[in-house]
Amino acid sequence: MRRDGSLLSSMERLTVGRVLPTGLTPPHSPFRLLLLPVALAVAGGDPAPPGAQAATFTPVADSYVEAAAPTKNNGTRTSLRTDASPVVTSYVRFDVEGVGPGSSAKLRVYATSGNTVGFQVRPVSDSSWSETGINYGNAPAYGPVIGSSGKVTANVWSELDVSSAVTGDGSVTFALTSTSATATAYSSRLGARILVRRDP
Numbered sequence: 001m002r003r004d005g006s007l008l009s010s011m012e013r014l015t016v017g018r019v020l021p022t023g024l025t026p027p028h029s030p031f032r033l034l035l036l037p038v039a040l041a042v043a044g045g046d047p048a049p050p051g052a053q054a055a056t057f058t059p060v061a062d063s064y065v066e067a068a069a070p071t072k073n074n075g076t077r078t079s080l081r082t083d084a085s086p087v088v089t090s091y092v093r094f095d096v097e098g099v100g101p102g103s104s105a106k107l108r109v110y111a112t113s114g115n116t117v118g119f120q121v122r123p124v125s126d127s128s129w130s131e132t133g134i135n136y137g138n139a140p141a142y143g144p145v146i147g148s149s150g151k152v153t154a155n156v157w158s159e160l161d162v163s164s165a166v167t168g169d170g171s172v173t174f175a176l177t178s179t180s181a182t183a184t185a186y187s188s189r190l191g192a193r194i195l196v197r198r199d200p
Contacts, residue, residue: 055196057094061131062188064090065139075131080186082119082178090176093127094194097169105166106195108159110187111152117180118149121160127171142175
């Protein structure tokens with residue numbers, strides 16, 4: 001699936017939709033969330049059982065908002081950010097399909113700087129926000145923490161289970177927050193994806 005929502009061909013899924021093993025730098029293409037009938041081992045995860053379907057999706061929208069600049073939009077920035085003081089929160093939206101009974105989902109985020117606390121992932125029920133319109137003053141509310149990364153290291157992927165928030169097809173939004181007062185950056189579009197596996 002491209003950013004515009006159109007489907008990729010099988011060849012495009014294996015080339016444009018590159019998924020690299022853990023530890024490698026992210027591909028120079030947008031965030032993606034693509035359904036692929038391949039084992040999760042390709043993305044550094046556990047091999048899928050026979051008959052399972054694995055999908056990798058990348059964001060269709062992302063931005064971060066700043067408490068210190070409540071009307072400022074950062075939708076055209078090339079990175080996402082988290083901070084506890086002053087508060088900075090990132091929002092990432094995916095369009096997923098093929099989710100059903102037995103599905104599991106993992107969010108992978110590529111950090112370009114680090115902190116000793118890491119970041120937290122929270123579900124956002126309202127996915128109607130605009131990438132070029134969201135700011136701290138109008139950002140949708142987020143829910144409780146569903147996953148914590150632990151220590152974040154620059155140029156390393158973090159992977160968190162977000163299955164509880166990916167329960168069906170459609171748009172799904174996550175907020176990335178942190179209790180660390182160390183400003184931390186993550187790759188925007190280049191370095192976030194969801195892996196969805198549906199067992200037979």
